Amino acid sequence: MFEASRAATRGMVAAFVVCAEDWRRHDDAPVKVDLWLRTLRELSCALAALNIPLIILESRTPGRIGTVLLELADRAECDALFFNEEYEVDERARDESVTRKFESSSRCVRSFHDHVVFDPASIRTGEGRFYSVFTPFKRAFLARAETEGIRLLPPPKRQPEMVLAPTPVPERIEGFQTRIDPTPWPAGERHAIRRLEQFCERGIAGYKDGRDFPALDTTSRLSPYLNSGTLSPRQCIVAARGANQARLDDSHPGAPGPATWISEVIWREFYQHVLVGFPRVSMGRAFRPATDRIGWSDRLDHFESWCGGRTGVPVVDAAMRQLNTTGWMHNRLRMIAAMYLTKDLFIDWRLGERYFMQRLIDGDLGSNNGGWQWSASTGTDAAPYFRIFNPITQSRRFDPNGDFIRAWLPELRGVEGDAVHDPSVLPPLRRAALDYPQPLVDRDAVKERVIAAFKAIG
């Protein structure tokens, strides 16, 4: 936006294209679409103050997006198109097609990398290859950040006049209604920046020690703002560096919190890099092709129990109910729930990936796919297939008092002590009196089954 406003000589327009068909095909969650609409309303006001009208366009199919944009360009007499790149296969194809349309109408097109810190294709190994392991990627990223610096862009420049009147942002989009409470996610850059500043003042120092405990509010909860483009990863890293004695690394005693958080933001960059380098992951295929031959379980009833938070494993069920009710899930729980689905229930990771995408307010193909393939041991840097989380042990470790479980599973609220993690240890009559399902599978058989399946594909 800044670059367009700087280049404009006779005013500019900002455009957002609603394409419900495209959003449905990509499993965008209603709660996420709701956040987009609320964000657009805030953005429209902020831009209008700069004489930049926000124009909402509608395209029935993704293939028509170029045409509707070109019609706007004609109407507003625009001679250039500026946009930020996205890295999924379909989005890249869309942007290439729009670019061709604009260029063939003798308009100039310029694209930028604002969804990430650096162009994800520009960070490469010494041999020019894409990274498939996080740690060397992170090293290369940090070296680049140290040498080039991370530059924050100023706000867009005020334009001499409004070339068109802004159009109203729709209240809702057919097919994307949600009942999820929006209060925890106020929309707009002002709120996102305030959340980032508060986190850097009060939360980041304790992040390394506290981030794995879902009952505590110790992570930033900035992912919806990052993925909707409300906040840039550059703003995040620069703010974290400010809380880390102007450094990006962990070379001083106060650094573990900020440095760990910066690492997490770099994980997000890494997964965008993977999308560009290994486009098959955006097409429903495994990063490790051999694992596409795994014969996953066809127990759809197990999958449905997992979706509904009725597996009989409290930490998994509490996690799924948090997701279903709020549209968000804590990272530790995403790992536990994903590993439980793909290892204990041995269900294809693609089903879980899709379910998360259809529910998450921060749903993002790169990070979601990366997290799922990590958990299923089919991806980059993946968890070795023989190292399987025991969800009960994870629960004891990361929800030691069972506070998170009790908050989300009313049927276990009266269960005291360690049994909240594993109700099977209760006396049989007491266990039977709970309105809570028995575990779906026998844990003792899980490891053997997974090892046999992975060994079978060689």
Ligand SMILES: Cc1cc2nc3c(=O)[nH]c(=O)nc-3n(C[C@H](O)[C@H](O)[C@H](O)COP(=O)(O)OP(=O)(O)OC[C@H]3O[C@@H](n4cnc5c(N)ncnc54)[C@H](O)[C@@H]3O)c2cc1C
């Ligand atoms: C199975 C699974 C699915 C996931 N799906 C998504 C998704 O759809 N969208 C999404 O943004 N994240 C996803 N994640 C990553 C992570 O769980 C969320 O980014 C994090 O929980 C967001 O909360 P936060 O903003 O409080 O994170 P913080 O802990 O405060 O981290 C700061 C930022 O770093 C980034 N980040 C943190 N952890 C990761 C990670 N493991 N991978 C990539 N980026 C990370 C996020 O942008 C996050 O906002 C997934 C992880 C798993 C295991």
